[in-house]
Amino acid sequence: MAAHEAQAYKDPGSPEEQSRRTFLANATLGIGGVIGLVIAIPSLVSLIPESLIKPDKSIGGVWAPLSDAEFKQLESRTDNPVKMTFSFQYADGYFPPQPDDQFVWGIKLTPEQVETFQQKRPDLYTPAGKITYPAVVMSFVIFSSICPHLGCRYEWHPEATRFICPCHGSQFGIQGQHLAGPAPRGLDPLPFREKDGKAEVTWIQYKSQEPDRVIVAYS
Amino acid sequence: MNGLLAWLEQRTGLVSQTTDFLTEDVPGGPSYWYVFGSATIFCMILQIVTGIFLTFYYAPSTASAYESTKYIYDNVPLGWFVIGLHYWGATAMIALLFMHMLQTLLWGAYKAPRELMWVVGILMLVFTLVLGLTGYLLPWDMNAYFASQVAINIASSVPLVGTAVQQLLSGGPGMGTLTINRFFGLHVWGMPALLILLAVGHLVIFRHNGAAGPPADVDNKKLPQGRFWPDQLFMDALASFLVFVVIVLLAIFQPPLLDAKADPTQKFIAYPAWYFLALYGMLRIAGLTGNFVAIANLFATVLIPGALVTLLILLPWLDRNPSRRLARRPWILGLTALSVVAAVGLSIYSQLAIQQEQAEGKTTVANVAPQPMAAGGPKGGAAGSNIAGSGGAAAAGNGAQVFATNCSSCHGASGAGVPGAFPPLAGNPYVVGDPALVIHTVAYGLTGPVKVNGKTYNGSMPDWKGKLSDADIAAAITFIRSSWGNKATPVSAADVAKVPK
Numbered sequence: 001m002a003a004h005e006a007q008a009y010k011d012p013g014s015p016e017e018q019s020r021r022t023f024l025a026n027a028t029l030g031i032g033g034v035i036g037l038v039i040a041i042p043s044l045v046s047l048i049p050e051s052l053i054k055p056d057k058s059i060g061g062v063w064a065p066l067s068d069a070e071f072k073q074l075e076s077r078t079d080n081p082v083k084m085t086f087s088f089q090y091a092d093g094y095f096p097p098q099p100d101d102q103f104v105w106g107i108k109l110t111p112e113q114v115e116t117f118q119q120k121r122p123d124l125y126t127p128a129g130k131i132t133y134p135a136v137v138m139s140f141v142i143f144s145s146i147c148p149h150l151g152c153r154y155e156w157h158p159e160a161t162r163f164i165c166p167c168h169g170s171q172f173g174i175q176g177q178h179l180a181g182p183a184p185r186g187l188d189p190l191p192f193r194e195k196d197g198k199a200e201v202t203w204i205q206y207k208s209q210e211p212d213r214v215i216v217a218y219s
Numbered sequence: 220m221n222g223l224l225a226w227l228e229q230r231t232g233l234v235s236q237t238t239d240f241l242t243e244d245v246p247g248g249p250s251y252w253y254v255f256g257s258a259t260i261f262c263m264i265l266q267i268v269t270g271i272f273l274t275f276y277y278a279p280s281t282a283s284a285y286e287s288t289k290y291i292y293d294n295v296p297l298g299w300f301v302i303g304l305h306y307w308g309a310t311a312m313i314a315l316l317f318m319h320m321l322q323t324l325l326w327g328a329y330k331a332p333r334e335l336m337w338v339v340g341i342l343m344l345v346f347t348l349v350l351g352l353t354g355y356l357l358p359w360d361m362n363a364y365f366a367s368q369v370a371i372n373i374a375s376s377v378p379l380v381g382t383a384v385q386q387l388l389s390g391g392p393g394m395g396t397l398t399i400n401r402f403f404g405l406h407v408w409g410m411p412a413l414l415i416l417l418a419v420g421h422l423v424i425f426r427h428n429g430a431a432g433p434p435a436d437v438d439n440k441k442l443p444q445g446r447f448w449p450d451q452l453f454m455d456a457l458a459s460f461l462v463f464v465v466i467v468l469l470a471i472f473q474p475p476l477l478d479a480k481a482d483p484t485q486k487f488i489a490y491p492a493w494y495f496l497a498l499y500g501m502l503r504i505a506g507l508t509g510n511f512v513a514i515a516n517l518f519a520t521v522l523i524p525g526a527l528v529t530l531l532i533l534l535p536w537l538d539r540n541p542s543r544r545l546a547r548r549p550w551i552l553g554l555t556a557l558s559v560v561a562a563v564g565l566s567i568y569s570q571l572a573i574q575q576e577q578a579e580g581k582t583t584v585a586n587v588a589p590q591p592m593a594a595g596g597p598k599g600g601a602a603g604s605n606i607a608g609s610g611g612a613a614a615a616g617n618g619a620q621v622f623a624t625n626c627s628s629c630h631g632a633s634g635a636g637v638p639g640a641f642p643p644l645a646g647n648p649y650v651v652g653d654p655a656l657v658i659h660t661v662a663y664g665l666t667g668p669v670k671v672n673g674k675t676y677n678g679s680m681p682d683w684k685g686k687l688s689d690a691d692i693a694a695a696i697t698f699i700r701s702s703w704g705n706k707a708t709p710v711s712a713a714d715v716a717k718v719p720k
Contacts, residue, residue: 043272
């Protein structure tokens, strides 16, 4: 840079002149730098989402009731899982909380299946995949409808007796065990309870693509 | 480092071009007198940067404008500070623009060969004021709503094209979500793009002609020679830094306030941004002119501001005096001083009037009405108890709304009417006369020629009974009888019901 400046200056001036200019140049850059930082730091900080600053680690905060008719269907027990819808209050950004519709898959296990669940789902009982609530409650298991691979919604295919994700072909057995395809783990059970005769779930989103269960968000 | 720069220079020439540009001599030497323009440019950059970050959150619609603004205040980390910088940066930019313009006027720097630089500068001033006006609406709080309502209705009082202009600005007959979208588009894309283009033009002309410098009788000693970089830029940076420190302190200790969300049915005493106080003062004075209120409003809202901008643009050609010496330009300097005194006086007058009204908690329809009127406007609305039934003040405020929605397209937002077709309401003896006659005209319509103040009007008044509730008709009549200098008793819904067809 110095070489170019020397060429461009038609009059480099006396040594005092040059030293004065160097000082002014550095002072100007310094002032510009301070102004720039005071603008840039708050501006960039303003982009940090709330959820990164104070991630919501509270568990079981929001219980949402499942639809009665759909839960009756699950209780009456077919060999197929039952898709159940529910709705919870969700605050999207600056909008006031409003109903957000979601769905889950429920299965009812026979007593023998309850016993074999642990064997079928070792991923739930390794330290990394462990969930902090019981997966089987009153012989019911409720699965999040989100595929653990990349977040698509999988479907039950009765002819194959498998859950199959349409996006990348991940396949899961009726107990949610990973059978085929790119998914890194089995399906994610959600907290489930019975309260005042109502079946309720909590909506939890786990991080996709991880063999471990990392909570991203609660409803 | 040298290797990389040499590589870049060989392929782009950027290094030598930048060096040549920066190390150019400043004719007459660098001076702190030149910092007003550069500090304005600094504020423009500050506005662009903070504005970009605000758009990461702000969403223009009636459902989200207020909510997203509040979210920036309450939830976004340091969001309140970014908004504060943007708010006070706007004030600083406009203040510096005025100072920059005043200096150019005093020094006669608009004279040949810098006429076009001056014209570009005036356009930049106008566009910056439009930026201030459009930005004022975006938070969609009470003041944003009512102050913008006033501004839009001023535009609607322009003869001939008023209604079209008003609807183009609002995106429909009234203010709503489309208005926010339009103001957002103007504020975020249209005006900044124009302003950047003009700023580049302004600077290119500046580099071509050099700085005009002070007139010979202010400073005729030989200024030391110096270069743009770093001599002049150091002075510019120092001035910008001082301005920035003030903006930061204001953003921290005087953060801009967010009112309640816009609600057209609530009473609210709207106040304009400080740089529009002088115009607002003219409007208030126009409202005091009694029977001449319509023509006075036209002068206050359109003719005087329009003439002022036209005069400023034409100034380099109107002022043919070749001298820039202060002593030889008494006319221009006198007029400039007079304008400054008038603007400051009007602003102080408005500010005091607004403060007084806010202190009194006065429910002037003047302030919620489409058109701000003099303090002497609607007495009925202020007293409230004069109006039969509860919520008299609210009814009068509602009257302004009913009028704006249903009546102003023919009778004008300022009640001026249309010659030959629709009679004026301001200064109309029938309007302030027998209430029963006014109610009958509004409720059951009127066709055929009518004579008002010696002039004939031959439009057609529709019958509003059935289309509007008795309460709305009463509110609108109360409004027209107490606005634009009219002073007459309010009417109630019961009065309206009593008048037979």
